[in-house]
Amino acid sequence: MAPQRSADPARWDSFVALGDSFTEGLADAGPDGAFRGWADRLAEHLAAHDPDLRYANLAVRGKLVRQIVDDQVPKAIALRPALVSFTAGGNNIIRPGSDPDEVAQIFEGAVAQLRAAGIDVLIGTGFDTAETPVLRHVRGKVGTYNSHLRAIADRHGCYVLDLWSMHVLRDSRAWSADRLHLSAEGHRRVALRACEALGVATDEDWREPWPAAPEASWRDQRAEDIRWAREYLAPWIGRRLRGVSSGDGREPKRPQLEKLIAAK
Template sequence: MASQRSAGSARWDSFVALGDSFTEGLDDPRPDGAFRGWADRLAEHLAADNPNLSYANLAVRGKLIRQIVDDQVPQAVELKPGLVSFTAGGNDIIRPGSDPDTVAQLFESAVAELRAAGIDVLIGTGFDTTETPVLRHVRGKVGTYNSHLRSIADRYGCYVLDLWSMRVLRDSRAWSGDRLHLSADGHRRVALRACEALGVETGEDWREPWPDAAETSWRTQRAEDIKWAREYLAPWIGRRLRGVSSGDGRGPKRPQLEKLTAAK
């Protein structure tokens, strides 16, 4: 089903975010320890333009695309929002032997269901992993997957949050200590990029250059790499080997459409 999206700066009364840890908001903590993330930040921008906006975030860390399509998409359709953000497939793509063509087919089935329900959809592409040590080897698969996502967006009239082209995210300061999830400022910039894709004015620019950073010695970099491998890489590999997900037993942080409280 092909459908044209609305032109210009659109407004929605309700917004639901779907996905995994990226959309749940790791690692962008609020003062109370709960995660904020780019989708919450986008909702805050939308609410600044429409104070009556209601928002739900169904994303759960570690989820694969089949789980998101089977669990989160039907919930989103039932909530009947005006806008859904849909970023999924990253946890599949990084797994050995995964096929981006198959992942894209599942992604398209979800988009078709959402658009058939009359919901506007914001698709998120994959990041360019060229500067990410643990994910550099999957860059070609991500590129193939992104080509599918672009075609899906064209066929179904979706908005596109183009993460691949965000060169500003190649700076290490855009990423948290685990080198797999965005930092608070990385999430802030992605939310601004999403606003741009949706035609929502913010008065801020996600392209703003990073401040000059002090040089780090080889010895310091080596110590940081060892610390990262011990604290993050080894546990991540261990979970993969045991077939355990960081999202096992977790539910969504914001399962129902609710109006936002004042942004913190």
């Protein structure tokens, strides 16, 4: 079943974003210090076509796909939105021993529920982790998971936000200091890619080349690697070993459908 394409994005009068830290918007702080992220930016693009758009973001950092399906999907269905973005599974895939086939099965069950409720769904694939130091070793698992996601989208008529093919994100400036979450510019480009997937017109191009950057010396790169390992990698490994999630006890930042105050 193919998605029902429309040249009029204003038909989506309500939008709910589901997921983990990627959709919560970590490392993309707005003027007020709160995290913004690609989903908030996408909502702003949608609101440019429909100022009455209502938007909710139920994503919480650190969540596994089963937690997202059990906690966020029922809430999304109860809100009865016209459009849902659903990106999940990354925190599962990076765990040792995880099975992308099993993760995809859980994911598809949720997609089926959303589509049965008459909701349009935008699925996000996994990033190509070839250039990511911590996640390079799971690249094959991400590729397998992405193949499942593509098939799920075909079976259920979903839109696809293809992050794997965004070569522009291979630049280090697309990533924050922790090298695990996108920078503000990375989030901006992903939002533009989402607009393209949905057929939402914008005046910007996510493919725009990065400006030239000065080349860092080997000594500076080494010092940065050491600082990153101390400040980000070691705590991340420690949380994995303790079974602690950065999202434990945290509530979604935007739990109800509400109009955007202003696009920034």
